[in-house]
Amino acid sequence: KPLGKCSRCKKNEAIINLAYARQRLCKDCFNDFFVNRVRRVVEEFRMFKPGERVAVAVSGGKDSVALLHALKKAFPEQDIYAFYINLGIKYYSDHLEKKVIELAEMVGVPIEIYNLKEKEGYTIDDFLLTKYKNKMCSVCGLIKRNIFTTLAVRVNADTVATGHNLDDTVSTMMSLFFAGDFEGIARLKPVLKPLIKGQPRKIKPLITTPEIEDLYYVALNELPVQECGCPHGEFTPIKGMKKWLDEMEKEQPDIKFRLLSVFRRKFIPLVDRGLGEEGVEEVRACTVCGMPSSSEICSKCRRVMELMEIKERRGEIKMEITFE
Template identity: 30%
Template sequence: MGRLCVICDKERAIIKRPKTGQKLCKECFYYVFETEIHNAIIDNKLFKKGDRIAIAASGGKDSTVLAHVMKLLNERYQYGLELFLLSVDEGITGYRDDSLETVKRNQQQYELPLKIISYSELYGWSMDQIVKEVGLKNNCTFCGVFRRQALDRGAVILNVDHIVTGHNADDIAETVLMNILRGDIARLQRCTEICTTGDGCIRRSKPFKYTYEKEIVMYAYFKKLDYFSTECIYSPNSYRGHARTFLKDLESVRPSAIIDIIHSGEAFEIKKEVKLPTQGVCKRCGYMSSNELCKACVLLEGLNRGLPK
């Protein structure tokens, strides 16, 4: 009892840091947590002075902490960024409507302008309606594909240069594993990039790329940040579920495994003779796409024809 923090050697250690196993006091934890994110931003030159940045906010833990940390670092290191909150309303009763309330509270706490963009206004379909139509089998495909575009369209409306999302190290490590398991070589190479830019599209980046999910929860817990923590009522993808469980097991065997996977992912190089899909633009909506029509347009066409696939 009464062990001192290994960094400052003054305060009592109250946490064991998930990433390193170090026993730290609260203040030192905040410091390393925030500094690692700052390092990721600076080393990768994510922003430049005067950039208008939309924070993709779902009301969940990642985006709530992201909004908090972005505002804090922007002031502490004078990035000179103009920050906005951008939320997507998928139209899921009992899930998104509640979490959007959290986003609205965040908006007031952090004093950031908020824009909510909904599936029904963009596509004419809410997720509730889509599930009614296609059932619970591949509804997550619809949601995922639509959200990506919805964020970009929201960003255009807000006239921002850049979207930051709350994807954390666990998400990225899991995606690396998933792409190996699925054999998706093109995504395997892309998924560890901290910042992606489509042709003429808005830049997207993940400041939490190296941040552990557990530490995000820890940070929110000690800072008493207000977030919404319910799983989506529509069931998650089972294959990804296996990868997630495996990753959690790996983390418990060796906590650095998450970072180690990302390190591996960054080192992967693909043989030159392997054909990768070329990225073009969708003929219908102009959004980036590797086929003639983008996935969203294909899905939407199916929905409108009443022939979901």
């Protein structure tokens, strides 16, 4: 049904109802509202300074697409760099690659494409051969995080921005809470300092942006975005939690914001204090890839090694042995 006039400009017809903010906005006012919120979050949490290089991890999904576009609008002078990892997921990854190239051109930022198959000799699909075949997203997430950080180090980026939105963050926090993983919750801060000196910090400029608004933003601005789903997408506890929060939101429109605030202002400081000096897990650089790890070889490299062994046994690759 029609929403009436926009609460901000009082001129145009409103097309979006933001119940938590008691506002109905037209397209232009929504765009301003969206971009201003990104700008405010970056400034409030001091995510980056002028002159710093910001690497944006773009997957081609609505969140990272909205992030890249809005970040460039909010900070037109900032040195922004886009990264895309072609994970080698059949049909899906090539489809997304085209979208992100189109997006980077539209936004006017350089983009670096990292092709997993070409650079490292395997694809995410290959993990169907391993014992992780029912945990594809967790392996995939591990690999993506590792590579984004590696790429950011390579281009001297001061920070890596990801498209985690309000719903992602709160539902992950709740799931970790039920699992008793409080340290995991503490890692969900808007800004995460690097565990190893010289590596980029990780920022979430969309941490206060509801997921649905990323979708509105992408659709209203006709941004190139993923049009088909990943074949490995699976039902996770986090997705279940999201559904539950969506139900709660119908009664309490600001529930997600309130939960984020409780975790951020009350819970995380408590966990940080409790961890103290000795509580923090010792972190060192993985001897293979150099990324932060709690053991000699990080989880990503260990999984890749397992995969490569299987591929080798199947005769898909030959190990090259050289004597010096």
